[in-house]
Amino acid sequence: MQAILLSREEVARRAKQLYESGIRQKVETEDNIGKMVIIDIETGAYEVDETGLQAARSLSAKHPYSRLFGICIGYNVAASFGGVMERVNR
Numbered sequence: 001m002q003a004i005l006l007s008r009e010e011v012a013r014r015a016k017q018l019y020e021s022g023i024r025q026k027v028e029t030e031d032n033i034g035k036m037v038i039i040d041i042e043t044g045a046y047e048v049d050e051t052g053l054q055a056a057r058s059l060s061a062k063h064p065y066s067r068l069f070g071i072c073i074g075y076n077v078a079a080s081f082g083g084v085m086e087r088v089n090r
Contacts, residue, residue, distance in 0.1 A: 006041075006067060014041040015069030033074040040066045048073070 006014075018039055023046050027037050036052030039045075040059050043066065047055035052070045059068055 011041055011067050011069055015039045015071065018044055018046075019071055028073055035073050036070050037073055038068050038070050040068055042066050 018041065019037070023037065023039065027046070027048055032048055035048050035050055036055065037046050037048045038052050038055040038059055040063060043063060045059060045062070047058055049055045056068050056070070059066060
């Protein structure tokens, strides 16, 4: 499979659309709050783990040229440097 050339903004838009349209309802549980969900924007496949690293490796092994995007479950940012992460309540 050949890589699809997309801007960072388009990758983020597609990933957020996939997340909001079905992935969120499946992964946003108390046990997963603060974990990372990694989404393959081409296939819609996703995996969850503590840091996202193993999930990204696993998805990349299945589809080497896929575009991956990470979302921190329950938060509107993936990391905070010197600040406080606020929980998203929905």
